[in-house]
Each structure stands twice: as structure tokens, then as C-alpha cells.
Amino acid sequence: MRQGVRAAKQEQRLLHEGVQEQAERKPMKAKIKYHDGASRIERHGAMWDMAASETVTLKKGEVRIIPLGVSMKLPSGFMGVLVPRSSTCLKHGIMMANSVGIIENDYSGDGDVWGFVAYAIRDTVIEQGTRIAQFMPVMYADDIEFEEVDSMGCADRGGYGSTGVSAGSVAK
Secondary structure, three states: OHHHHHHHHHHHHHHHHHHHHHHHOOOOOOEEEEOOOOOOOEEEOOEEEEEOOOOEEEOOOOEEEEEOOEEEEOOOOEEEEEEEOOOHHHHHOEEEOOOOEEEOOOOOOOOOOOEEEEEEOOOEEEOOOOEEEEEEEEEOOOOOOOOOOOOOOOOOOOOOOOOOOOHHHHHO
16 A cells, blocks of 8 residues: 555656646747638647638639648647638538648748649639638657568557458458
8 A cells, every 4th residue: 555655656646747848848830821812821729720812713623732821840859730610511512632731841932832732512602811721740759660570569559440340351
């Protein structure tokens, strides 16, 4: 019992130190350039909302890049993950044609304007300033090496995702 109390106090101390350390950290800096028509990005939870920087008219089935009006240089080791806002499809009749946008760190010049690759599910007009996307800066490991093995050494989950069906069976 005494060992459990000691471990709990150690864990509590480490947690407290981690919270203090996190509170003392300064935010990372990213450069952003706003182009004509761009709205300021706004943070909502973990994501930053982004809006169309010009009015775009789309016909059902059309695919176009809707400019978001910003160029960014994220900190070294980061990339931007761009996704639709949860209301974008229902409210505005567009889906992100490539499901998710990955903005590489080296796509950061003055003319490297971020865009939303839109697929129109109905005729629609996206007005300038309409929030259609959100992004999150994500840290990536650039020093990873892959080691080929004969076995992963872990128990199988027994299926693809939550289906419980093997990936080979799902494809058939």
C-alpha cells in the first residue's frame, strides 16, 4: 500500500511540473501574409477557421480551388492539415475533393496561397468571407527510419477498423 501512495505522489508531482512547464512555454511563431479579400483566421478549439477570399460560383459536379487568401510559413517541423468545417457540405453544397489538404512546410512563398479544392454537390455560390475550412498545424517527425520485420509482435485486433472484417474481405 505504501508503494502505491508513493507512486501516486510521484505522478502528481510530475503532472504539476508538466503543467508549470507548459504554462511557461512561449507560443511558437508562424508567419502569415493576408492577400486581397482574405479574412483573418480565427481559432476555434484546436482548429483555425479559414474563409473564401473571393466569391466563387460552382455548378453541380464542378471542381475548383477556392482561394483562402493566405500564405503561411509554419515553424520548422510543422505542416498544415486543412479540412472542411463540419457545416460546409450541408450549408454550402461543397465537399473537399481530396478529402484533406496537406500544406507542406516549404509551400510558403508570398504567392503560395492556400486553397480549398471544392467539389460541388449542387449549384452553389460561396461568398467571399464564408468560412468553409479549418486547419491545424501538425508536427511531423522527419528523422524516422523504417525497420522491416517478420512480425509486429502485437496481438491482432481482428478486423478492419471497427468492422471486425478483414481488409481483404471488405475490398471484395
